[in-house]
Amino acid sequence: xxxxxxxxxxxxxxxxxxxxxxxxxxxxxxxxxxxxxxxxxxxxxxxxxxxxxxxxxxxxxxxxxxxxxxxxxxxxxxxxxxxxxxxxxxxxxxxxxxxxxxxxxxxxxxxxxxxxxxxxxxxxxxxxxxxxxxxxxxxxxxxxxxxxxxxxxxxxxxxxxxxxxxxxxxxxxxxxxxxxxxxxxxxxxxxxxxxxxxxxxxxxxxxxxxxxxxxxxxxxxxxxxxxxxxxxxxxxxxxxxxxxxxxxxxxxxxxxxxxxxxxxxxxxxxxxxxxxxxxxxxxxxxxxxxxxxxxxxxxxxxxxxxxxxxxxxxxxxxxxx
Amino acid sequence: xxxxxxxxxxxxxxxxxxxxxxxxxxxxxxxxxxxxxxxxxxxxxxxxxxxxxxxxxxxxxxxxxxxxxxxxxxxxxxxxxxxxxxxxxxxxxxxxxxxxxxxxxxxxxxxxxxxxxxxxxxxxxxxxxxxxxxxxxxxxxxxxxxxxxxxxxxxxxxxxxxxxxxxxxxxxxxxxxxxxxxxxxxxxxxxxxxxxxxxxxxxxxxxxxxxxxxxxxxxxxxxxxxxxxxxxxxxxxxxxxxxxx
Numbered sequence: 001x002x003x004x005x006x007x008x009x010x011x012x013x014x015x016x017x018x019x020x021x022x023x024x025x026x027x028x029x030x031x032x033x034x035x036x037x038x039x040x041x042x043x044x045x046x047x048x049x050x051x052x053x054x055x056x057x058x059x060x061x062x063x064x065x066x067x068x069x070x071x072x073x074x075x076x077x078x079x080x081x082x083x084x085x086x087x088x089x090x091x092x093x094x095x096x097x098x099x100x101x102x103x104x105x106x107x108x109x110x111x112x113x114x115x116x117x118x119x120x121x122x123x124x125x126x127x128x129x130x131x132x133x134x135x136x137x138x139x140x141x142x143x144x145x146x147x148x149x150x151x152x153x154x155x156x157x158x159x160x161x162x163x164x165x166x167x168x169x170x171x172x173x174x175x176x177x178x179x180x181x182x183x184x185x186x187x188x189x190x191x192x193x194x195x196x197x198x199x200x201x202x203x204x205x206x207x208x209x210x211x212x213x214x215x216x217x218x219x220x221x222x223x224x225x226x227x228x229x230x231x232x233x234x235x236x237x238x239x240x241x242x243x244x245x246x247x248x249x250x251x252x253x254x255x256x257x258x259x260x261x262x263x264x265x266x267x268x269x270x271x272x273x274x275x276x277x278x279x280x281x282x283x284x285x286x287x288x289x290x291x292x293x294x295x296x297x298x299x300x301x302x303x304x305x306x307x308x309x310x311x312x313x314x315x316x317x318x319x320x321x
Numbered sequence: 322x323x324x325x326x327x328x329x330x331x332x333x334x335x336x337x338x339x340x341x342x343x344x345x346x347x348x349x350x351x352x353x354x355x356x357x358x359x360x361x362x363x364x365x366x367x368x369x370x371x372x373x374x375x376x377x378x379x380x381x382x383x384x385x386x387x388x389x390x391x392x393x394x395x396x397x398x399x400x401x402x403x404x405x406x407x408x409x410x411x412x413x414x415x416x417x418x419x420x421x422x423x424x425x426x427x428x429x430x431x432x433x434x435x436x437x438x439x440x441x442x443x444x445x446x447x448x449x450x451x452x453x454x455x456x457x458x459x460x461x462x463x464x465x466x467x468x469x470x471x472x473x474x475x476x477x478x479x480x481x482x483x484x485x486x487x488x489x490x491x492x493x494x495x496x497x498x499x500x501x502x503x504x505x506x507x508x509x510x511x512x513x514x515x516x517x518x519x520x521x522x523x524x525x526x527x528x529x530x531x532x533x534x535x536x537x538x539x540x541x542x543x544x545x546x547x548x549x550x551x552x553x554x555x556x557x558x559x560x561x562x563x564x565x566x
Contacts, residue, residue: 048368050355054430054446060355065368068361070351091451097378102371109364183535259348275350286347 034165036214037078038285039071042086042250043277045120046103051278062279064106070282071110078286080164083111086250086274087118087175087220090129100124104135112138114160116173116218117145118250122186126150141173141218144198146191159202161210170206173218174199174237176251195221195232196240203243214287217244222251223260223274234272235262242266246285249274255281379442383546386556390434394426395476395487395564399434402558403447403542408480410541411454411511414534419456420497422511423471424478424538425521428452439546439556448539452513458530461504466525468492474521476564480511486565513538 050063075081089107090100100123107115117140121129130151133140143158159172174195178187199217206212217237224235234249242264255276264270275281351357390399408422431447459467468485471477472492485495495502512526519527549556 049372050353053355054449056430056449062353063360065360065362065365066353066358068364069358070353072361097375098371102368105367106364109367259346271346273348280353282351282353284349284351286349287345 034167035078035080036164036167036169036285036287037074037081038084038216038246038248038283038287039074039081040084040086040248040273040275040283040285041067041279041281042220042248042274043088043118043253044085044103044279045088045091045277046100047091047278048102048106058278058280064110064279067279067282068110074284075111082113082162082164082169082171082216084171084216084218084248085112085115086218086248087116087173088120088250088277089115089118090121090123099128100132101135104132108135108137113162114139114141114171114173114218116140116220116250117142117156117175118220119176119178119181122178122182125186126152126188126190130155141171142175143172143202144193144195145175146193148191149189151188152190159206161206161212167213168211170203170210170212170215171218172199172202172206172215174221176220176222177232195219195237199237199244200241203241207243215243215245217247219247220250223249223254223256223272224252234274235260238262238264238270238272240265241270242268244270246270246287247272248283253277379440379445381441382438382550383441383444383543384439384549384554384556386434386436386439388558389436390556390558392429392432394474395566396479396562398558398560399431400424400426400429400476400478401481401560401563402556403429404478404480405559406542406545407454407511407538410536410545411456411534414454414536415456415509415532417456417509419511420508421483422480423467423516424513425516426474426477427521428513428515428538429478434556441543444539444542444546448542450515450538452515452538454534454536454538454541455512455514455517456532456534457510457512457517457526458532459508459510459526461502461506461508463525463529464497464502464508464510465492465495465504467510467523468495470521470523471564475566479563481559481561481563483563484565485563 047062048064050066051058051061053059071083085107089103115138117129124131133155139160140156141158141160142156145156147153147156159170162169162171175192177192178190179192203215203217206215219234219237221237222233224233225231230236234247238244238247238260239262244264247270249272252274253276254274256274259271259273261269261271273283273285275283390402391397392399404422404424407424408419411422412419428450429447430449431443434443434447469491471479472485472487473490475487482498483496485492487493497508514533515521516523517526517529517531546556
């Protein structure tokens with residue numbers, strides 16, 4: 001068989017797949033399907049108690065003690081739950097009174113699995129943040145702050161892998177540029193690293209070296225900036241990276257009507273979600289992960305086509321050389 | 322033909338190694354409202370001691386108020402007092418002279434300050450937002466634009482040394498420190514970050530030169546009231562109208 005024929009045959013296989021002869025969505029009753037529930041908050045800003053009943057827009061909303069009940073109920077219903085926070089759990093006024101102790105203790109009490117760091121988490125200074133870490137029974141995950149020359153050295157993680165229902169869920173975290181947003185006296189020698197490069201590095205690492213089935217980015221970059229579309233944001237991040245499945249965002253206090261579904265630079269789906277602020281809303285994701293060892297025919301064919309596609313590229317090269 | 326099947330076989334084996342696929346995503350969200358979920362008593366019990374301590378802190382008497390101050394438009398005793406405090410306290414933090422201070426009307430959250438003790442709690446009620454104070458350098462023409470916007474909403478809290486008249490939604494006869502507004506002059510204006518960042522339709526302020534005092538508006542009020550108490554003074558508001566209908 002010559003190469004030309006091989007390419008022709010493969011192209012037919014591709015055509016068959018792209019015309020939809022094989023449905024992409026597996027049936028929900030498939031025993032190989034596992035459900036992962038992700039609960040998340042962002043920008044809680046020390047809102048321990050519900051908003052006071054003072055006639056303002058948010059009166060009576062939020063509150064840790066009610067969120068605790070809700071989280072407990074979800075955990076009773078669902079087996080595989082991850083509870084995450086996308087930063088700004090602190091807010092300056094509370095820092096000045098209890099130093100952020102209540103916030104961290106409550107997050108531990110509620111069983112947070114991880115959080116990333118927001119700009120306001122430096123409100124009590126990097127030393128203030130470090131002092132509260134002893135109350136945390138969950139890791140702070142931040143991949144693009146280099147704390148080497150600070151008191152936070154070795155106190156955060158660039159990523160963490162959670163094993164839920166036999167699947168590997170990789171989580172990494174991105175913080176916003178601190179310069180201009182937070183006084184230097186507060187963040188000190190923290191070095192900000194480029195979010196896109198950092199994200200790509202860790203997402204690829206988690207997917208391919210650590211064999212993660214699902215990659216989550218906890219981001220405090222902000223959803224998007226209308227007036228500065230080029231400014232790094234979750235939207236910019238999503239479009240310019242690959243291997244991220246879900247971006248859990250914060251900073252812009254965006255109440256999203258529905259999650260934003262975009263395509264990454266490889267044309268694969270990536271989803272962004274954010275839930276406003278102050279713990280008014282708790283997001284609950286049920287991601288139905290279909291990661292199977294007993295691959296179904298359609299998966300084998302899709303995967304096969306991808307491999308062939310890659311091979312083709314090299315074959316062409318060889319052919320023309 | 323043999324070679325063809327060999328390639329297929331290799332690819333097949335590779336593809337069986339790991340097949341990854343997110344089949345479906347079902348986002349939901351829970352809004353935590355007043356009556357939506359019962360409180361978790363265990364968590365509530367852990368919060369309680371902090372609440373008690375917080376109450377103790379919030380009940381601190383910062384100062385005394387002799388006469389009821391009310392909030393209103395275009396000028397009022399409460400809005401005058403509030404803006405004057407911002408000017409005085411901002412001036413203490415910056416070297417260059419600050420010409421005047423403004424505060425957005427909606428940012429003051431009480432309709433009146435009753436006579437009697439003024440507690441820290443009261444100040445939080447009055448100013449619950451964590452706005453920080455900026456000093457902006459505004460050209461005279463931008464000040465005119467700012468005052469026109471204020472005129473459109475029939476008056477905002479504005480500090481002493483500013484006087485203008487409302488005429489069909491515009492600011493007329495503007496005087497700053499007794500002098501008519503000079504369109505070419507640069508004025509230094511104390512403005513909360515919310516407004517300076519374009520809040521309340523003030524988007525034209527976004528491009529102005531900014532100095533951040535890194536001090537909360539509320540903290541300025543607190544400092545001012547504590548100082549009054551230390552000096553044995555009570556709150557006194559200047560009731561002279563600054564914006565005239």
